[in-house]
Amino acid sequence: MTENELIKKLKKHDESAIEEIMERYTPYVSTIIYNMSRGSLSTSDIEETAADVFFVLWKNSEKVKEGSLKGYIASIAKSRALDKARAAASSQKIVDIEDVLMADEYSLNDNIDSQVLQKDLEDALAQFGEPDKEIIVRYFYYYQTAPKIAETLDLKLEAVKSKIKRARAKLKAFLTERGY
Numbered sequence: 001m002t003e004n005e006l007i008k009k010l011k012k013h014d015e016s017a018i019e020e021i022m023e024r025y026t027p028y029v030s031t032i033i034y035n036m037s038r039g040s041l042s043t044s045d046i047e048e049t050a051a052d053v054f055f056v057l058w059k060n061s062e063k064v065k066e067g068s069l070k071g072y073i074a075s076i077a078k079s080r081a082l083d084k085a086r087a088a089a090s091s092q093k094i095v096d097i098e099d100v101l102m103a104d105e106y107s108l109n110d111n112i113d114s115q116v117l118q119k120d121l122e123d124a125l126a127q128f129g130e131p132d133k134e135i136i137v138r139y140f141y142y143y144q145t146a147p148k149i150a151e152t153l154d155l156k157l158e159a160v161k162s163k164i165k166r167a168r169a170k171l172k173a174f175l176t177e178r179g180y
Contacts, residue, residue, distance in 0.1 A: 003069050010061045022054050029053050029077045035143040036081035049084045053077045124174045136167050
């Protein structure tokens with residue numbers, strides 16, 4: 001079943017749609033939750049948070065636009081993971097500005113400005129070649145740490161840190177130029 005067919009069934013509250021979505025996206029959601037929490041959540045906390053993600057998706061199914069299911073699920077997962085991580089580490093401040101900006105994506109999902117920003121971010125990412133693009137996606141979208149990225153991509157840690165720093169400056173200039 002295609003993503004758009006799933007979305008149509010989901011909007012009709014067809015239980016088979018949410019079951020298939022859960023089957024397809026649970027590993028993806030769990031990875032986001034784990035990375036957002038920086039490994040601070042237990043397996044049961046991750047599973048509970050993933051279940052919350054799919055519950056929120058079910059309750060807000062009418063808000064999902066065609067072609068945006070994966071992004072919508074990721075937005076919910078990021079937001080829920082931040083909430084859970086904050087609760088788990090209430091005595092520590094673990095949220096940085098990028099986490100807040102990414103969490104705001106969920107609350108802005110129905111806003112046209114969010115769609116424009118998403119398009120601008122896609123355009124910005126198109127400027128980068130590999131492995132820079134892969135590093136950016138892993139760092140800013142999947143919240144992997146620089147050491148984890150270096151290990152996964154078989155790169156030197158300092159090279160990854162340098163690429164992240166340059167990418168951040170380039171993205172900032174790109175988005176500032178567009179009025180963000």
